[in-house]
Amino acid sequence: MARISVGKLTATAILAGGLLLAGCDKPDDLKSFATKGPPSAEPTSAPASLPSPEPVIPWLLLTDDNLHDPENPALPLLQEPAEALAVLAPAQEGNFVDWVAALRSGEISPRTNVYPETKIRVIDLDILMTDTAAMPVVRFPHRPHTEWLDCKNCHDKIFVAKRGANPVNMFRILQGDYCGQCHGAVSFPLTQCQRCHSVPREQVLRMVPE
Amino acid sequence: MRLALATIRRLGWRFLPFFLAVLALGFIWPVAAEYGDVVLNHSSDRAGVRPVIFPHWFHRIRFRCKVCHHELGFEMRAGANDVKMSDLAQGKFCGMCHNNEVAWGLENCGLCHSGKQGLAGGIYGGHRTLGPGRW
Numbered sequence: 001m002a003r004i005s006v007g008k009l010t011a012t013a014i015l016a017g018g019l020l021l022a023g024c025d026k027p028d029d030l031k032s033f034a035t036k037g038p039p040s041a042e043p044t045s046a047p048a049s050l051p052s053p054e055p056v057i058p059w060l061l062l063t064d065d066n067l068h069d070p071e072n073p074a075l076p077l078l079q080e081p082a083e084a085l086a087v088l089a090p091a092q093e094g095n096f097v098d099w100v101a102a103l104r105s106g107e108i109s110p111r112t113n114v115y116p117e118t119k120i121r122v123i124d125l126d127i128l129m130t131d132t133a134a135m136p137v138v139r140f141p142h143r144p145h146t147e148w149l150d151c152k153n154c155h156d157k158i159f160v161a162k163r164g165a166n167p168v169n170m171f172r173i174l175q176g177d178y179c180g181q182c183h184g185a186v187s188f189p190l191t192q193c194q195r196c197h198s199v200p201r202e203q204v205l206r207m208v209p210e
Numbered sequence: 211m212r213l214a215l216a217t218i219r220r221l222g223w224r225f226l227p228f229f230l231a232v233l234a235l236g237f238i239w240p241v242a243a244e245y246g247d248v249v250l251n252h253s254s255d256r257a258g259v260r261p262v263i264f265p266h267w268f269h270r271i272r273f274r275c276k277v278c279h280h281e282l283g284f285e286m287r288a289g290a291n292d293v294k295m296s297d298l299a300q301g302k303f304c305g306m307c308h309n310n311e312v313a314w315g316l317e318n319c320g321l322c323h324s325g326k327q328g329l330a331g332g333i334y335g336g337h338r339t340l341g342p343g344r345w
Contacts, residue, residue, distance in 0.1 A: 059244065060242055060243075060244070064242070065242055065243045065244065065247075066242055066243065066326075067243040067247060067249070067325060067326065067329065067334060068263065068324050068325065068326070069324060069325060069326045069327070072260060072320050072323075072324050073320060074318065074319075074320025074321050074324065075320070075324060077318075077320075078321060078324065079268060081244045081265075081267055081268075084267070084268065084271060085267060093245075094245045094246075095244065095245045095246065097267075099270065108271050110270060110271060110272050110273050110274045110277075111272065111273050111274065111277060112274055112276065112277070113276075113277060113281055114273075114277055114281060114282070114306065114307070114312065115281060118280075118281050147274070148270075148274050148275045148276065149274070149275050149276050149279070149280070150276040150279075150280035152280055153275065153276065153279055153280060153286065181286065182286075185246065185333050186245075186246040186266050186270075186275075186333075189245070
């Protein structure tokens with residue numbers, strides 16, 4: 001009986017240790033303690049002598065992604081995500097690319113159509129969604145969306161084109177409905193709260209006419 | 211499960227931490243695909259070819275979403291498009307572009323059919339979110 005609880009304790013310790021380690025996103029966190037030695041002869045004033053953050057490469061190799069078959073003879077012909085994505089405007093999650101910024105700055109210029117007769121529709125209309133409890137208000141911007149998407153991708157399949165006519169809430173979004181159909185799958189993930197919840201409530205209050 | 215229990219019993223509980231660690235790894239490290247990768251596997255496994263991996267990151271550098279999901283009519287839902295090689299050869303779905311005009315042609319089987327055998331169809335790489343849970 002005692003053995004079991006020792007085993008369980010060890011297991012918990014190992015798991016907790018592992019989680020702690022996984023929680024430190026920068027290995028330098030640990031190193032910086034170890035390298036604190038006596039003041040060296042180097043000039044200490046130069047900011048260059050600060051430990052430079054090691055470049056973190058968030059993209060996995062295709063052979064390591066658990067998806068691609070390493071036996072596939074054609075695998076080396078495919079492009080590595082890191083090669084294409086590391087040069088684009090960075091973001092913290094998802095593809096680790098800020099696709100809106102990459103498009104706006106011209107780093108990428110994806111085609112809008114393959115048939116010449118297709119109408120390209122872009123509108124600039126922001127919609128504030130205020131039912132956000134204690135979170136900042138959501139600003140839904142049509143412009144970056146319609147640069148990527150057509151109206152028909154959302155209207156009226158996902159959203160009725162009328163302010164306030166959609167019973168959107170965070171639970172449904174996390175289930176993959178409404179905004180969650182794209183955000184959390186292909187567009188930036190739902191953990192980036194502040195990109196949607198971007199307008200402080202006081203600012204909205206000031207905008208409302210008396 | 212029973213086998214695992216029997217093994218644990220035979221080796222003694224001392225090794226339980228090890229088993230738990232392996233189990234935990236299995237959860238932490240299931241599939242780590244690039245964000246937005248879609249596996250298409252309606253018929254590939256059954257037909258004895260590797261499942262198809264469609265990389266969103268690669269295509270969205272070259273095309274906006276509206277090209278595929280509006281012009282070409284791809285449903286925006288993993289698994290909702292019943293793609294067949296015969297359709298591709300007639301210029302539908304991936305065949306709209308992979309025709310040696312817009313992009314390389316259908317003879318490059320291994321570039322599309324690049325997944326591990328037995329992968330379930332669906333969207334992969336969804337870091338740290340629950341969505342989309344509907345499918």
